[in-house]
Amino acid sequence: MSRIFVGMSGGVDSTVAAALLKDEGHEVVGVTLKLWDEASRCCNLEDIQDARKAAFKLGIKHYVLNMKDDFKKSVVDYFIRSYIKGITPNPCVICNEEIKFRALLQKVKENNFDYAATGHYARIKEKNGKYLLKEARDKTKTQEYFLSRLAPAELKSIIFPLGEYKKSEVVKLAKSLDVYVEKPESQEVCFMHKNETPYEFIKRNSDISMIEKGAFYDSGGGKISDISDSAYFNYTLGQRKGLGISAGKPVYVVKIDAEKKRVVVGDKKEAYAQRFMVSSLNILIPQKKPEFHAKVKVRYKQKKAEAFVSISGSNAEITFREPQFAVTPGQLAVIYRADAVIGSGFIE
Amino acid sequence: MDKVYYLDNNATTKTDPEVVSAMMPYFSENYFNPSGVYSAAQEARKDVENARSAAAKFLNADPKEIIFTSGGTESDNMAIKGTAYANTDKGKHIITTKIEHHAIINTCKYLEKHGWEVTYLGVDKFGIVDIEELKRSIRKDTVLISVMYANNEIGTIQPIEEIGKIARENSVYFHTDAVQAAGKVLLDVKKLNVDMMSISGHKFHGPKGVGIFYLKKGVRIHSLTQGGHHEFNRRAGTENVPGIIGLAKACEIASAHLTDSADMARIKAMRDRLEKGIIERIPEVIVNGHPEKRMDNTSNVSIKYIEGEGMLIHMDFEGICASSGSACTSGSLDPSHVLLAIGLDHGTAHGSIRFSLSKYTTDEDVNKVLEVLPPAVVKLRSMSPFWKEKNK
Numbered sequence: 150m151s152r153i154f155v156g157m158s159g160g161v162d163s164t165v166a167a168a169l170l171k172d173e174g175h176e177v178v179g180v181t182l183k184l185w186d187e188a189s190r191c192c193n194l195e196d197i198q199d200a201r202k203a204a205f206k207l208g209i210k211h212y213v214l215n216m217k218d219d220f221k222k223s224v225v226d227y228f229i230r231s232y233i234k235g236i237t238p239n240p241c242v243i244c245n246e247e248i249k250f251r252a253l254l255q256k257v258k259e260n261n262f263d264y265a266a267t268g269h270y271a272r273i274k275e276k277n278g279k280y281l282l283k284e285a286r287d288k289t290k291t292q293e294y295f296l297s298r299l300a301p302a303e304l305k306s307i308i309f310p311l312g313e314y315k316k317s318e319v320v321k322l323a324k325s326l327d328v329y330v331e332k333p334e335s336q337e338v339c340f341m342h343k344n345e346t347p348y349e350f351i352k353r354n355s356d357i358s359m360i361e362k363g364a365f366y367d368s369g370g371g372k373i374s375d376i377s378d379s380a381y382f383n384y385t386l387g388q389r390k391g392l393g394i395s396a397g398k399p400v401y402v403v404k405i406d407a408e409k410k411r412v413v414v415g416d417k418k419e420a421y422a423q424r425f426m427v428s429s430l431n432i433l434i435p436q437k438k439p440e441f442h443a444k445v446k447v448r449y450k451q452k453k454a455e456a457f458v459s460i461s462g463s464n465a466e467i468t469f470r471e472p473q474f475a476v477t478p479g480q481l482a483v484i485y486r487a488d489a490v491i492g493s494g495f496i497e
Numbered sequence: 498m499d500k501v502y503y504l505d506n507n508a509t510t511k512t513d514p515e516v517v518s519a520m521m522p523y524f525s526e527n528y529f530n531p532s533g534v535y536s537a538a539q540e541a542r543k544d545v546e547n548a549r550s551a552a553a554k555f556l557n558a559d560p561k562e563i564i565f566t567s568g569g570t571e572s573d574n575m576a577i578k579g580t581a582y583a584n585t586d587k588g589k590h591i592i593t594t595k596i597e598h599h600a601i602i603n604t605c606k607y608l609e610k611h612g613w614e615v616t617y618l619g620v621d622k623f624g625i626v627d628i629e630e631l632k633r634s635i636r637k638d639t640v641l642i643s644v645m646y647a648n649n650e651i652g653t654i655q656p657i658e659e660i661g662k663i664a665r666e667n668s669v670y671f672h673t674d675a676v677q678a679a680g681k682v683l684l685d686v687k688k689l690n691v692d693m694m695s696i697s698g699h700k701f702h703g704p705k706g707v708g709i710f711y712l713k714k715g716v717r718i719h720s721l722t723q724g725g726h727h728e729f730n731r732r733a734g735t736e737n738v739p740g741i742i743g744l745a746k747a748c749e750i751a752s753a754h755l756t757d758s759a760d761m762a763r764i765k766a767m768r769d770r771l772e773k774g775i776i777e778r779i780p781e782v783i784v785n786g787h788p789e790k791r792m793d794n795t796s797n798v799s800i801k802y803i804e805g806e807g808m809l810i811h812m813d814f815e816g817i818c819a820s821s822g823s824a825c826t827s828g829s830l831d832p833s834h835v836l837l838a839i840g841l842d843h844g845t846a847h848g849s850i851r852f853s854l855s856k857y858t859t860d861e862d863v864n865k866v867l868e869v870l871p872p873a874v875v876k877l878r879s880m881s882p883f884w885k886e887k888n889k
Contacts, residue, residue, distance in 0.1 A: 210813070210814075212806075212810055212813075214806060215806065215831065217831075255880070256807075256810070258880055259807050259810075259811070259876060259877055259880060260810065260811065260814065261876075
């Protein structure tokens with residue numbers, strides 16, 4: 150029997166994760182993090198009540214930890230700062246890295262527990278004393294992309310009970326345990342209002358008094374129009390919809406120039422890239438040589454693509470065999486061998 | 498349930514078994530509505546009115562000045578909003594303090610959104626309100642001063658009598674939230690110069706969901722609920738008869754307890770032993786609240802370089818019930834506005850724990866804390882970056 154802290158969000162996945170561990174005979178304690186105060190799509194009181202109700206139902210202890218200050222500093226401020234710099238942040242990745250697992254593992258240590266667990270879809274496999282982060286069995290749900298910033302030493306103390314389950318099986322289990330709660334899948338940016346744009350969020354939540362809005366340019370350097378109802382940072386690389394400009398043909402965002410406050414648009418092919426740099430490398434499987442072939446994903450919902458990786462220090466140069474669409478600065482590039490994560494870094 | 502070491506009596510108290518048995522008949526055979534004309538109902542009316550007399554005696558008030566409510570929060574709302582709405586011809590300015598319970602602070606914030614002005618008085622490092630600032634803050638259009646009797650978090654007792662005198666000299670209504678004080682200090686509305694007072698039953702071994710609003714004769718307020726003619730037209734709604742009976746019983750028991758000096762001394766001795774024990778066993782501890790002008794049952798300590806949350810979880814694993822910051826429905830803890838108001842920095846405020854005792858507290862409870870808390874602090878500090886930084 151192990152003693153395990155389980156992060157519970159009030160959703161089906163983390164509830165079933167806790168139930169499975171309890172069922173295996175472990176001592177399970179639920180923890181819900183209070184991250185943000187507003188009634189946005191998650192982190193609200195209702196979710197906390199759901200988590201608490203689920204914990205009651207499972208007959209386990211449950212605590213709410215206040216992480217609002219840390220979340221604001223590490224995630225929300227980073228989110229705003231990134232956009233202003235013209236890069237597209239990935240708050241879930243940062244939240245996992247700096248908030249969720251840090252808090253859970255801290256509780257594990259503080260209370261002499263053995264493990265932290267969450268309802269993420271991923272697998273951790275031990276091999277010769279080393280711990281590998283791998284895709285989940287359910288390939289449509291697998292979340293290792295968002296977990297690739299965990300430190301190798303942390304993997305040893307983490308359990309993902311849902312790694313071997315399909316989502317449909319988890320739902321069935323939840324229903325049979327009578328802990329099923331009908332709610333929308335958690336969205337990508339939990340602290341934003343529904344249908345809110347980054348521009349609107351930043352206007353509401355930052356102390357920047359004057360936001361310079363900038364303008365649209367074509368890739369030849371010609372100005373198309375001023376941006377009126379949002380700002381240059383409201384756009385992301387590869388974006389086609391919602392640009393509000395008429396060019397007579399479909400155009401895509403091919404570059405965001407924060408210094409000049411320009412959103413550059415062009416043909417779809419201009420939004421492809423073959424070679425790019427990543428920084429802040431986190432290596433989960435150390436490689437014998439700094440240069441190697443691997444598969445790389447630059448977006449969560451992208452298929453892994455063949456690439457050549459060349460590591461130098463905490464940076465790497467990645468060259469795709471075929472150019473890939475929208476290699477977006479600020480997003481995470483995750484490097485794989487088969488279904489295991491070698492490491493990840495942020496796209497420059 | 499596993500054995501519980503209950504040291505959170507400022508949150509709520511165990512209902513006295515005598516209170517429970519006094520209430521029981523009113524859930525069953527004595528279920529009549531006191532407003533009925535038939536004899537059975539008149540019996541219920543008589544019992545409610547006897548309860549009112551008991552409550553009045555508890556506060557040295559006239560029974561006609563006692564309004565039964567659903568508890569402290571409702572009484573506070575009646576005092577603040579009721580006075581504000583009824584006295585707009587005089588003005589729209591209210592004075593209160595920075596360390597009030599949320600039932601006062603958030604009611605004042607609500608009024609601020611609707612055109613009232615509120616002055617929040619500061620306190621010194623012990624939590625005592627600044628009397629000079631109070632005097633300076635009174636204006637022609639000030640309609641109400643509301644200052645809590647004893648603070649729920651740090652236990653500091655305010656100079657209510659003196660504040661009441663100042664209010665009276667300036668012809669300003671004076672309300673005190675005495676929710677924490679009731680059952681811990683003798684309350685005498687006449688001596689204290691108060692016009693309104695809030696009391697809650699469950700803070701002194703009475704039932705939850707029932708409280709008292711003391712309203713001095715002649716004070717002009719509006720009702721917040723419209724309906725029947727209950728409670729002298731001040732609070733519509735059929736009386737919570739079992740609650741009222743239980744509350745009256747709790748008042749009687751508390752009066753006896755408060756005049757029994759041995760009983761009172763026992764609680765203080767346990768509190769002092771707990772506090773001393775913590776200070777002796779744990780370095781870098783600050784005791785919050787006034788050294789003397791403090792409720793005998795309350796001990797609030799800041800254990801520096803760590804967070805209260807972590808300590809509470811450690812203690813909960815051992816069955817100890819205590820609190821940190823202020824409880825809120827989500828169960829997550831924000832730094833207490835009271836601790837910030839007495840000048841603690843964010844970190845120190847986060848590391849605060851409140852133990853509050855009652856007549857049911859035993860030496861075993863105190864021993865358990867002294868056994869569990871010190872090693873928990875050592876463990877938590879060993880992981881705290883602030884502690885490591887400090888010991889460099």
